[in-house]
Amino acid sequence: MNSLDLKALVLLVVRLIVAATFIMAALPKIQDPISFTASVQGFQLVGSTMSKWTALILPWFELVIGIGLLVPAIRRLSGTFIAALLLVFIGLHASAWARGLEISCGCFGTEAGTTTDYRLLILRNLILCAATIWVVRRDCVREISFSSLAR
Amino acid sequence: MPALLKELCLIIALTAAGVAYSLISGQAPAPWTVAELDAGEIRFEDATTIDLIWVDARPESAYGEAHIEGAISLNEDNWDDALFNLMGLWLETPRPIVVYCASESCGTSKRIAERLRADLADAEIYSLFGGWQP
Structure with a gap:
């Protein structure tokens, strides 16, 4: 196996991991939006109505961009949204940590009774964010190479 | 740029379809209720x-x-x-x-x-x- 094949294989594995994480995070929240609303409210940043809208839209958005990372037609923008969303999550967790909130993050649904280890959560999201940025950059490079070849 | 716009429209449309499904199937309560x-x-x-x-x-x-x-x-x-x-x-x-x-x-x-x-x-x-x- 040459280095080019290996790089492509690693890229595929990373892409699958990030996509699977987002899909797995979205499904329980789609099934139980009421519990997710409570998790959103736990962050004490938005009011009751706004948290209901967030709990309704965010899981579907996560699912679409999670699957989208695997679909060539929308994978660049899906990857960009995933990276942006992960940065928002990092900011939210840092804010909750700074305010001393003991809440369940609601990342993968209800996670009843569990409180968040913010350090672990922020580290996980940073790694996922870095991986996503790498995947998006590789996609853009490949896109540019294909465009110049086509000319 | 038009390609990115097309991607954005597709992502929004799919998300909206999902949201509509949740509301119509009664899986999620309507936020305005x-x-x-x-x-x-x-x-x-x-x-x-x-x-x-x-x-x-x-x-x-x-x-x-x-x-x-x-x-x-x-x-x-x-x-x-x-x-x-x-x-x-x-x-x-x-x-x-x-x-x-x-x-x-x-x-x-x-x-x-x-x-x-x-x-x-x-x-x-x-x-x-x-x-x-x-």
């Missing part, structure tokens, strides 16, 4: 129309930063002293007591209201629906 109250809960709008005693069940640090005017701090850490104050206030003029915490998910207000019902059996005690945020 008013949620039903559980037993022993009261809405802020209703609570402000009556003369009552506000009880802040959040940590004392949060109470120190901001609280509903006239509220007394009562939580699991200062239970004995604060309960004594509350009893004094209630005996002076018996009126409903409304306990609040920071949000619908905090659960403290319901726990405190439950404990108060045991200690002040004659009082009318509610927990505030949706919590209170400064």
Whole structure:
């Protein structure tokens, strides 16, 4: 196996991991939006109505961009949204940590009774964010190479 | 650029289709509908129309930063002293007591209201629906 094949294989594995994480995070929240609303409210940043809208839209958005990372037609923008969303999550967790909130993050649904280890959560999201940025950059490079070849 | 716009439209359309499915199938309650109250809960709008005693069940640090005017701090850490104050206030003029915490998910207000019902059996005690945020 040459280095080019290996790089492509690693890229595929990373892409699958990030996509699977987002899909797995979205499904329980789609099934139980009421519990997710409570998790959103736990962050004490938005009011009751706004948290209901967030709990309704965010899981579907996560699912679409999670699957989208695997679909060539929308994978660049899906990857960009995933990276942006992960940065928002990092900011939210840092804010909750700074305010001393003991809440369940609601990342993968209800996670009843569990409180968040913010350090672990922020580290996980940073790694996922870095991986996503790498995947998006590789996609853009490949896109540019294909465009110049086509000319 | 048009390619990115096409991607954006596709992502928005798929997300909107998912949201519509959740709403139509009844899996998710519509955000614009008013949620039903559980037993022993009261809405802020209703609570402000009556003369009552506000009880802040959040940590004392949060109470120190901001609280509903006239509220007394009562939580699991200062239970004995604060309960004594509350009893004094209630005996002076018996009126409903409304306990609040920071949000619908905090659960403290319901726990405190439950404990108060045991200690002040004659009082009318509610927990505030949706919590209170400064």
